[in-house]
Amino acid sequence: MDISEVRKGSKILIDNVPYNVEEAEFMKPGKGSAIYRYKLRNLIDGSSTNKTYHSGEKFTPANVSTREGQFLFRDGSQFTFMSTENYEQYVIDESLLGDKSHFLKEGTIVTTMMLEEKPLDITLPIFVELKVNKSDVATKTDTVTAQMKSATLETGYQIDVPTFIKEGDIIKVDTRTGTYVERVVTKK
Amino acid sequence: MTDDERQRLERLLPNLQRRAFIYQTIRTFFNEQGFLEVETPIRSPAIAPEKEIIPVESEGWFLSTSPELYMKRLLAAGYDKIYQFNRCFRKGERGLHHNPEFTLLEWYRQNADYKQMMKDTENLVCAVAVALGMGKTLRYQARAIDLSLPWEQFTVSEAFTKWAGWDPVADPDVRRFDEDTVLKVIPNLNPLRPTFLLDYPAPMASLARLKPGNSRVAERVELFVGGLELCNAYSELTNQPEQQLRFLEEIEQIKQWQHRIAPMPEKFLNAVKYLPECTGNALGIDRLVMLFCDAAAIDAVMPFTVDDA
Numbered sequence: 001m002d003i004s005e006v007r008k009g010s011k012i013l014i015d016n017v018p019y020n021v022e023e024a025e026f027m028k029p030g031k032g033s034a035i036y037r038y039k040l041r042n043l044i045d046g047s048s049t050n051k052t053y054h055s056g057e058k059f060t061p062a063n064v065s066t067r068e069g070q071f072l073f074r075d076g077s078q079f080t081f082m083s084t085e086n087y088e089q090y091v092i093d094e095s096l097l098g099d100k101s102h103f104l105k106e107g108t109i110v111t112t113m114m115l116e117e118k119p120l121d122i123t124l125p126i127f128v129e130l131k132v133n134k135s136d137v138a139t140k141t142d143t144v145t146a147q148m149k150s151a152t153l154e155t156g157y158q159i160d161v162p163t164f165i166k167e168g169d170i171i172k173v174d175t176r177t178g179t180y181v182e183r184v185v186t187k188k
Numbered sequence: 189m190t191d192d193e194r195q196r197l198e199r200l201l202p203n204l205q206r207r208a209f210i211y212q213t214i215r216t217f218f219n220e221q222g223f224l225e226v227e228t229p230i231r232s233p234a235i236a237p238e239k240e241i242i243p244v245e246s247e248g249w250f251l252s253t254s255p256e257l258y259m260k261r262l263l264a265a266g267y268d269k270i271y272q273f274n275r276c277f278r279k280g281e282r283g284l285h286h287n288p289e290f291t292l293l294e295w296y297r298q299n300a301d302y303k304q305m306m307k308d309t310e311n312l313v314c315a316v317a318v319a320l321g322m323g324k325t326l327r328y329q330a331r332a333i334d335l336s337l338p339w340e341q342f343t344v345s346e347a348f349t350k351w352a353g354w355d356p357v358a359d360p361d362v363r364r365f366d367e368d369t370v371l372k373v374i375p376n377l378n379p380l381r382p383t384f385l386l387d388y389p390a391p392m393a394s395l396a397r398l399k400p401g402n403s404r405v406a407e408r409v410e411l412f413v414g415g416l417e418l419c420n421a422y423s424e425l426t427n428q429p430e431q432q433l434r435f436l437e438e439i440e441q442i443k444q445w446q447h448r449i450a451p452m453p454e455k456f457l458n459a460v461k462y463l464p465e466c467t468g469n470a471l472g473i474d475r476l477v478m479l480f481c482d483a484a485a486i487d488a489v490m491p492f493t494v495d496d497a
Binding site: 004025026028030032034 | 365
């Protein structure tokens with residue numbers, strides 16, 4: 001695609017890395033050549049950069065799409081999902097998921113961003129419900145100072161929870177901040 | 189009609205009213221000085237070949253990219269003071285200050301040079317400011333621009349040496365010139381004063397004559413106000429063989445870079461033989477209206493941009 005067809009929101013490949021054009025500035029002296037200034041978001045690692053290009057530049061469009069998937073299981077650093085549309089399985093490495101891997105339990109429905117047929121990243125539900133596997137009994141001093149204590153969830157994620165939370169409780173976690181929201185089920 | 193479109197058009201009304209008033213003021217400004225308003229074709233068999241301007245084709249002809257060639261054919265026939273509002277089309281030009289379809293105001297005078305065009309431009313912009321009751325201060329994007337005459341001016345050599353660290357007259361690198369114009373020179377101009385850049389390197393002369401006594405620069409001037417490139421004026425080239433040579437070079441460049449065969453504007457070339465000493469200016473009306481409407485984007489001064497068409 002010619003640079004003149006690139007718009008804000010276009011997805012393009014630069015050195016085989018897919019970028020989203022977050023801002024596009026077109027500048028051109030009346031008698032001169034056009035200058036294009038882009039703010040680009042790297043779709044693999046999320047980093048952002050600014051780049052300047054000239055007229056005549058050509059790009060390969062990044063064929064990026066999304067599909068819904070269900071998390072099935074983890075095997076080492078490999079996370080296996082299944083498309084809810086065609087039931088095909090696909091694998092994403094932990095290195096691409098980053099902190100998002102802390103909130104995946106069997107059955108969680110996520111939106112997966114695909115480059116061609118290759119999964120790049122997932123978007124989690126804003127809230128997930130996870131079981132508390134281990135939690136210390138709060139000491140008296142803890143209660144007085146913080147009203148919070150440390151707990152380990154079924155995914156291995158360490159989180160601060162209120163002192164009344166017990167092992168076996170199910171809590172709601174905000175995946176944007178990684179923090180405790182509320183208790184959903186109390187272990188009988 | 190969607191609610192979004194209705195609201196958008198309702199919001200634009202004050203700017204479009206102001207735009208119409210500015211047109212009236214400009215017509216009065218030129219008519220009172222004895223200029224004749226003319227209209228020339230929007231669709232032509234041949235336009236000025238320019239490497240950096242991509243025209244829109246129409247059944248083998250071209251939509252106007254500027255009325256310059258027709259205006260000069262009128263001058264060659266003896267018309268001495270003419271102006272026109274001309275709808276122009278340049279493919280792919282879309283940004284905060286660009287729409288691929290826009291309006292140029294062009295005016296020409298016989299027996300005058302580009303310095304006269306600088307005076308005309310100062311007078312025209314000030315006349316619009318006065319008609320709008322602004323006096324000598326133009327408020328644009330949270331700045332008060334002082335319109336007192338005369339405006340600031342720098343030669344291209346001075347401006348580039350100062351802000352880009354090199355002199356394009358000594359070393360005409362066209363690509364670097366365009367990039368530094370946009371990224372280094374324009375951003376450094378005094379934001380509180382209109383500023384002319386004049387005496388462009390000869391390879392960027394386009395249809396301007398070279399300066400008598402200094403053939404390394406062309407008598408070309410541009411005006412910048414509030415970061416907007418407002419107009420481009422020349423002492424017009426009246427040397428027919430030189431004009432033909434420049435067109436041939438542009439046609440070659442277009443073949444190389446745009447991969448198309450641009451036709452030679454033969455009728456115009458023939459008229460250049462009869463062209464008297466003259467000067468002309470092309471001013472982006474949409475940008476002038478942006479300035480006087482305190483609009484950051486061209487979208488605020490036209491009801492339907494290419495994205496809303």
